[in-house]
Amino acid sequence: MELITVKDVWKTYRVGGEDLHVLKGVSMNVRRGELVALTGSSGGGKSTLMNTLGCLDRPTSGNYWLDNVDVSGLDPSARAVTRGRKIGFVFQNFSLLARTSALDNVLMPLTYATQRPTPADGRKRAVALLERVGLANRMDHYPSQLSGGQQQRVAIARALVNNPALLLADEPTGNLDSKTSVEILDMFKRLNAEEGLTVLLVTHDPAVAATAHRVIFMKDGLIESGAFAPELAGEST
Amino acid sequence: MTLFPPTFAVALHALRRNLVRSALTTLGIVIGVGAVIAMVEIGQGSKRAVAESIQSLGANNLLVMPGQASSGGVSFGGGSTPTLTPGDADAIVREVSSAVAVAPVVRARTQVIAGGKNWVPLYIYGTTSDFLSVRDWAVADGRAFAPAENNGMANVCLVGRTIARQLFGSASPLDQTLRVNNTPLRVIGVLVAKGANTFGADQDDIVLAPWQTIKFKVSGQSAQTANQSVAAAAGATGNSSTRFPSQQPSPYPLQTATEAADFPAPPLPTFVDQILVRIGDEADIPGATRQISVLLRERHRTRSNQPDDFNIRDTAELSSAAVATAQLMSGLLLAVSLISLVVGGVGIMNIMLVSVTERTKEIGLRMAVGARPKDILWQFLVEAIVLCLAGGAVGILCGWGGAWAVRTFLHWRTEPSIPAVIAAVGVSAFVGVAFGFYPAWKASRLDPIDALRYE
Numbered sequence: 001m002e003l004i005t006v007k008d009v010w011k012t013y014r015v016g017g018e019d020l021h022v023l024k025g026v027s028m029n030v031r032r033g034e035l036v037a038l039t040g041s042s043g044g045g046k047s048t049l050m051n052t053l054g055c056l057d058r059p060t061s062g063n064y065w066l067d068n069v070d071v072s073g074l075d076p077s078a079r080a081v082t083r084g085r086k087i088g089f090v091f092q093n094f095s096l097l098a099r100t101s102a103l104d105n106v107l108m109p110l111t112y113a114t115q116r117p118t119p120a121d122g123r124k125r126a127v128a129l130l131e132r133v134g135l136a137n138r139m140d141h142y143p144s145q146l147s148g149g150q151q152q153r154v155a156i157a158r159a160l161v162n163n164p165a166l167l168l169a170d171e172p173t174g175n176l177d178s179k180t181s182v183e184i185l186d187m188f189k190r191l192n193a194e195e196g197l198t199v200l201l202v203t204h205d206p207a208v209a210a211t212a213h214r215v216i217f218m219k220d221g222l223i224e225s226g227a228f229a230p231e232l233a234g235e236s237t
Numbered sequence: 238m239t240l241f242p243p244t245f246a247v248a249l250h251a252l253r254r255n256l257v258r259s260a261l262t263t264l265g266i267v268i269g270v271g272a273v274i275a276m277v278e279i280g281q282g283s284k285r286a287v288a289e290s291i292q293s294l295g296a297n298n299l300l301v302m303p304g305q306a307s308s309g310g311v312s313f314g315g316g317s318t319p320t321l322t323p324g325d326a327d328a329i330v331r332e333v334s335s336a337v338a339v340a341p342v343v344r345a346r347t348q349v350i351a352g353g354k355n356w357v358p359l360y361i362y363g364t365t366s367d368f369l370s371v372r373d374w375a376v377a378d379g380r381a382f383a384p385a386e387n388n389g390m391a392n393v394c395l396v397g398r399t400i401a402r403q404l405f406g407s408a409s410p411l412d413q414t415l416r417v418n419n420t421p422l423r424v425i426g427v428l429v430a431k432g433a434n435t436f437g438a439d440q441d442d443i444v445l446a447p448w449q450t451i452k453f454k455v456s457g458q459s460a461q462t463a464n465q466s467v468a469a470a471a472g473a474t475g476n477s478s479t480r481f482p483s484q485q486p487s488p489y490p491l492q493t494a495t496e497a498a499d500f501p502a503p504p505l506p507t508f509v510d511q512i513l514v515r516i517g518d519e520a521d522i523p524g525a526t527r528q529i530s531v532l533l534r535e536r537h538r539t540r541s542n543q544p545d546d547f548n549i550r551d552t553a554e555l556s557s558a559a560v561a562t563a564q565l566m567s568g569l570l571l572a573v574s575l576i577s578l579v580v581g582g583v584g585i586m587n588i589m590l591v592s593v594t595e596r597t598k599e600i601g602l603r604m605a606v607g608a609r610p611k612d613i614l615w616q617f618l619v620e621a622i623v624l625c626l627a628g629g630a631v632g633i634l635c636g637w638g639g640a641w642a643v644r645t646f647l648h649w650r651t652e653p654s655i656p657a658v659i660a661a662v663g664v665s666a667f668v669g670v671a672f673g674f675y676p677a678w679k680a681s682r683l684d685p686i687d688a689l690r691y692e
């Protein structure tokens with residue numbers, strides 16, 4: 001069953017009076033529970049595709065179904081609700097709130113949740129997530145008091161606090177050394193394996209890409225390979 | 238609406254994190270609201286003080302003054318021609334039913350001597366005991382004029398507290414004699430203290446005597462000794478020939494008993510300087526004014542095409558003028574304070590814009606995790622409103638403090654004003670919304686991707 005279905009999506013920017021086609025008719029899908037790596041040449045449109053998939057942006061044309069809902073035509077407010085409900089983001093630069101404790105950073109998305117848990121429940125969930133990412137004894141630390149890997153783990157806990165169906169990570173290990181990268185990657189794999197979380201991550205590292213179920217290769221706004229999940233045996237369309 | 242509380246908490250948190258900046262940002266509001274509160278309290282106080290001192294001048298009083306003379310188009314100002322007579326006063330009592338008391342007044346200004354001390358009273362009034370009813374004034378010690386003294390030339394007087402203190406110190410002035418322009422007057426009563434009037438004049442600096450005494454004995458002489466200091470320098474006061482007035486030729490011939498018998502016709506009109514009328518009920522003032530006007534025109538045989546030869550003024554006019562002045566002043570001060578509130582609002586807007594720019598990345602992040610544009614709008618709007626309300630609250634305290642300081646150190650009168658406090662809170666909330674909206678709107682319109690990439 002597809003969580004993401006993209007059909008002929010175009011993204012065109014107008015720069016200096018000329019149309020710049022960044023996505024040139026992308027079609028792809030991602031099944032629930034997949035761990036997909038998105039890779040390709042720099043400037044190929046990976047981040048643009050991720051933003052579109054994350055409902056941060058809307059395609060110029062084409063359709064995008066997330067969880068069987070066509071979200072390609074939603075207004076900013078509805079897209080925000082969709083992001084809060086279904087998508088968790090992990091960014092390359094961690095993007096934590098400065099001078100805010102790890103715990104409060106994890107709690108932050110709950111402020112905007114449509115079905116907000118009680119403060120006690122929210123706190124319990126955030127603490128559990130921080131324990132899960134191995135930061136049980138760092139909850140009251142500020143981002144400036146954490147290492148890069150620890151900050152990225154806080155970011156992962158934050159992305160999970162709303163129980164999203166989809167985790168999008170744009171170069172999550174880009175700012176980390178190789179050892180820490182492996183730890184973070186293991187975390188994604190564990191979350192995928194244990195919770196069935198669908199993970200889509202952008203990476204330039206072939207070794208990282210090799211650990212994924214599937215690799216989507218992008219070049220010049222088009223997907224060169226791996227756009228569709230293989231048919232599962234016994235599943236009818 | 239479940240959205241409000243968490244956004245509110247976020248806003249408060251952001252403010253607390255930048256406490257010093259928040260405090261400085263809202264300083265303009267603090268000053269503006271403080272100024273408004275202090276101005277209103279001081280303004281109300283001075284208005285009340287003015288109203289009360291007008292009241293103490295004598296409520297419901299009409300003052301009839303002689304009209305102004307004019308010759309060849311040159312006007313000499315009010316009171317420049319004598320036209321009012323004691324007969325007019327009697328006629329007003331008789332004819333105007335709403336006039337409860339009428340007192341003719343003859344004024345003099347000269348030196349008063351008692352024992353070794355001398356003093357120039359602010360007021361030397363020749364009048365009748367009705368003056369006390371008109372002015373609502375009681376005799377503290379002694380008695381008022383007896384009916385016989387009212388219309389005679391008895392050498393008696395009532396003195397105000399200031400005169401008593403200046404001339405007799407702590408001793409009782411009763412039955413003491415003071416000389417007014419060499420006319421000996423026996424003090425028969427001391428008036429209750431009244432204090433200063435609206436214009437700061439000491440109302441207790443007064444000598445009251447029967448009007449004929451002042452008219453014929455005191456003023457009759459003061460025409461010749463108008464300049465006291467010259468007269469004193471010349472040693473005139475020591476001259477026994479001037480001690481008693483009748484030896485001097487008076488410009489106003491006095492009737493002897495024989496003359497009165499010989500000429501039963503009314504005596505030559507003697508003029509008074511003003512007539513005070515007390516009206517029983519404030520509502521009757523316009524009617525009474527009209528009646529007096531008709532009566533006096535008739536008595537003065539004014540032709541219908543001639544203007545009045547007198548003026549009638551009521552204290553309401555006086556008080557409304559004074560109150561209007563006080564109101565104008567406090568209105569102007571209020572306008573200045575309101576302008577400072579607007580300046581404070583612009584300060585808030587400026588800092589909020591800076592804050593939005595500074596927190597662009599944070600806004601992008603919040604949007605990425607599900608904040609809708611209106612959540613962001615609320616967050617920044619609440620920040621601005623909370624800033625303004627906190628500033629308003631501190632400003633109210635400052636305003637009270639300022640009013641307290643003015644009351645304690647300058648001894649000005651202030652009046653606490655609840656409407657001012659409510660208005661201050663309302664205005665600061667309004668300033669918060671008005672000046673916080675644009676930055677908040679700007680923040681809510683940010684594109685999440687651009688905001689996330691913003692460095």
Ligand SMILES: Nc1ncnc2c1ncn2[C@@H]1O[C@H](COP(=O)(O)OP(=O)(O)OP(=O)(O)O)[C@@H](O)[C@H]1O
Binds near residue numbers: 013022042043048049
């Ligand atoms: N807002 C924009 N306006 C104009 N052009 C843009 C905009 N955003 C991206 N582009 C262009 O789109 C192209 C693809 O950008 P994108 O960030 O998606 O590449 P990428 O595959 O993520 O590259 P990298 O691996 O280096 O991160 C680039 O050529 C970029 O210049």
Ligand SMILES: [Mg+2]
Binds near residue numbers: 046047048170
């Ligand atoms: Mg990229």
